[in-house]
Amino acid sequence: MKQMISFIIAFLLLTPSVSLAETPFTDVETDFWADDEIRFLHEREVIGGYETGEFKPNKPVTRAQAAIIIVHALELDVENRPAPSFRDIRDGFHAYEYVAAVADEGIIHGRNGNFLPNAPLTRGQMAAIIDRAFHLEEATTQTSFTDVKRNNTFYSSIQNLAHHRISTGYEVDITFRPNQPTTRAQFSVFLSRVLEDDFKPNVPAIPELAFFEELILEAESEVEMAMYEKWEDAFYHDQPLSFEEVKPTFENYYTDEMIDSVWKPFYKEELMSWGPALAQTFHFQMMEDLTLHVVGQNYVVITGIEPVNEMNSGEMYFEYSLVRTDSNWLIDDISGNY
Known part of the structure; x- marks a missing residue:
């Protein structure tokens, strides 16, 4: 009897009073940003509405509610599950079997012995639940949300969601907002993207670290050779050469802003001395512990350490920032401890 009561209550919570042939919900218009995802999950009896x-x-x-939805999405068996050990979940609670199932599967954890069934699911908790429920492949790139540091409890799960294009965060300020509640629409969108790749945002893929490593090494090698060649010509012929003669090489790898603000002044300053500082200008080939940080779909940062060597007496930290312009990636900034 208790199982039948639980099923009826869960059904009322999840199932609307309108038929699938009609617009599923009276408060979700066809132009609502999550309409397709909500309809997708509703038609598969994963989610529902209110009476x-x-x-x-x-x-x-x-x-x-998240426990109920996850059980439906994964089609988990709720029979014969061990009793959940949460102090605030008792036999007879409308979602008892669902909580028992997700707890038994290790998908949703409690806090200090409580499940907190009526508490809003935060976006950080949402990331962890989806990560655990669907065993997401570990992210090979790092997305740099400004409000999610490495010591955040949900850091790895948030990285995995971003890597798999399940969540892109808020582009306006590059945040994930892990402590904010997850709305029913947001949860529907995230879950739909896990279940169906077509719902994932159609954005250009971010290349792997190896792509950027090859690009930066090529840039430094080509620019170094081009500058030395021009400076050598000036040295032997005692005739200064304009930056415009070497600029095309830079344009293949660097943004206009960096060319004008960094390389053009450097070229002129070092021209008459034949570039003794050039040998200490290109750090990437010496760097170790490289890490790719995805700041946005069109902006990444490569970080690394240049170890102690004959040119420096201590470790040096560097960041290479790159932007996507059309279909090309260009180096936009180099900063660190010179």
Whole structure:
């Protein structure tokens, strides 16, 4: 009997009073940003609405609701599960079997012995739940959300969601906002992207670290040779050469802003001395512990350490910033401890 009661209550929470042939929910218009995802999950009986016919897309999804939805998405068996050991979950609670199932699967954890079923599911918790539920492949790149540091509890899961284009964060300020509640619409979108790749944002893929490594090494090699060649001509012929003669080489690898603000002044300053500082200008070939940080779909940062060598007496930290211009990646900035 208790299972039948739980099923009825869960059904009422998840199933609207309108048929699938009609617009599923009275408060989700066809031009709503998550309409397709909500409809997708509703038609597969993963999510539902309220008895009023509403979906309430902007309302936070609770932890209990998340448990129910995940069980439906994974088609988990809720029978014969060990009793959950949460102090605030008792036999007879409408989502008891669902909580027991996700707890048994290790998908949703509690806090200090409590499940907190009615608490809003935060975006950080959402990332962890989806990561665990679908066993996402570990991210091979790092997405640099400004509000998610490495010591964040959900750092790895957030990285995995970003890597698999399940969540892109907020582009306006490059944040993920892990402590904010996950709305029912957001949860629907994230879950749909896991279940169906067609829902993932159609954005250009970020190349792997090896691509940027090859690009930067080529840039430094080509520019170094071009500059030495021009300086050598000036040295032997005692005739200064304009930057315009070497500029095309830079344009293959660097943004206009960096060319004008960094390389043009450097070229002129070092021209008459035949470039003794050039040997200490290109650090990338010496760098170790390289890490790719994805700041946005068109902006990445490569970080690394140049170890102690004959040119420096201590470790030196550097950042190479690159931007995507059309289909090309160009170096936009080099900063660090020179």
